[in-house]
Amino acid sequence: MAEGGGSKGRKRKFVYLVNPISGTSKKEALVKLIKSISKQRKLSYEIIPTSSTGNYDYLADRIIEEEITDVVIVGGDGTVNQVIGALRGLPVRFGIIPFGSGNGLALSAGIPKKPKEAFELILSGNAHPVDGFMVNDKFSCMLTGLGFDAQVAHDFAARSSRGLMTYTQQSIINYFKAQPYQFEIVLDNISFFTDAFFLCVANSNQFGNNFTIAPLASLQDGLLDIVIVQKMSKARLPFAVLRQIRGNNKLQQLVEDMANKNVLYFQTPSITIKNLKLAPMHIDGEPRETEESLKIEILPRCFQLIRNV
Numbered sequence: 676m677a678e679g680g681g682s683k684g685r686k687r688k689f690v691y692l693v694n695p696i697s698g699t700s701k702k703e704a705l706v707k708l709i710k711s712i713s714k715q716r717k718l719s720y721e722i723i724p725t726s727s728t729g730n731y732d733y734l735a736d737r738i739i740e741e742e743i744t745d746v747v748i749v750g751g752d753g754t755v756n757q758v759i760g761a762l763r764g765l766p767v768r769f770g771i772i773p774f775g776s777g778n779g780l781a782l783s784a785g786i787p788k789k790p791k792e793a794f795e796l797i798l799s800g801n802a803h804p805v806d807g808f809m810v811n812d813k814f815s816c817m818l819t820g821l822g823f824d825a826q827v828a829h830d831f832a833a834r835s836s837r838g839l840m841t842y843t844q845q846s847i848i849n850y851f852k853a854q855p856y857q858f859e860i861v862l863d864n865i866s867f868f869t870d871a872f873f874l875c876v877a878n879s880n881q882f883g884n885n886f887t888i889a890p891l892a893s894l895q896d897g898l899l900d901i902v903i904v905q906k907m908s909k910a911r912l913p914f915a916v917l918r919q920i921r922g923n924n925k926l927q928q929l930v931e932d933m934a935n936k937n938v939l940y941f942q943t944p945s946i947t948i949k950n951l952k953l954a955p956m957h958i959d960g961e962p963r964e965t966e967e968s969l970k971i972e973i974l975p976r977c978f979q980l981i982r983n984v
């Protein structure tokens with residue numbers, strides 16, 4: 676896959692895509708700030724709402740015709756996934772002003788949490804290539820999960836309130852109900868069966884709210900970090916997950932004793948997962964219809980993101 680399109684050397688033209696429902700705080704003050712600073716600096720800009728269906732065909736055409744250089748996403752990871760998934764092949768830089776419940780990709784990219792600071796970073800225009808990955812035909816840029824955390828994402832989506840509190844409540848409820856699912860893992864040199872509470876494929880070392888499940892994941896290393904939390908007693912489960920979150924588990928070579936390890940942690944550019952018991956799935960925190968077989972492949976340096984490195 677070719678490196679994501681840039682827009683160096685052209686006069687900047689901004690489109691701000693604002694998600695009206697993401698996160699828990701209001702966006703009016705930010706929109707006001709964007710308008711006033713852009714006018715002051717005589718920048719070409721437009722503010723439009725995000726698409727609830729994730730269809731950005733109209734914008735793709737406009738980016739080409741009007742030579743738009745910067746697409747700035749004001750929203751959370753679900754919005755980031757939809758916008759970048761739809762427009763990543765085009766010669767634009769992406770910016771993020773984090774306004775979701777978690778903001779995993781933004782945190783992982785060193786984008787400030789404060790909207791004003793994130794906006795200042797966007798104006799600097801300092802863009803770098805970032806990896807994404809495909810889950811069958813679906814784009815993911817942060818983290819895709821099967822099992823426990825996906826069930827939490829499904830239940831969270833069904834709740835009317837958002838935010839960290841609701842997410843924590845759903846996690847606790849699901850912990851008591853959690854059962855392992857059966858998977859077959861197929862890699863280039865090895866394949867094996869596992870019963871696992873959950874399985875994560877990560878490109879980002881953040882899942883939002885400073886929570887990490889793959890501490891060594893990098894946005895630009897051309898690799899996926901795979902974390903498999905295998906079947907164990909419920910009493911041991913929180914400690915095993917904590918160990919992983921704290922970065923106490925080293926990356927492993929998958930050779931022997933795999934069944935005896937609570938958590939498997941390894942890196943690979945591609946993986947096939949046979950989801951034998953149809954464990955629920957999320958992609959970048961959004962609940963998605965699960966599938967029986969998932970071919971997952973890294974897309975190295977597939978888009979340009981304005982970020983601190």
Ligand SMILES: Nc1ncnc2c1ncn2[C@@H]1O[C@H](COP(=O)(O)OP(=O)(O)OP(=O)(O)O)[C@@H](O)[C@H]1O
Nearest residue numbers: 697698725726727750751752753754775776777778
């Ligand atoms: N104009 C719109 N009207 C209604 N819903 C929208 C609109 N645009 C996008 N959406 C939906 O908003 C949902 C939530 O967005 P997002 O994931 O960005 O926020 P969040 O869930 O609060 O944050 P995070 O994913 O970081 O936890 C997505 O499912 C997306 O489809």
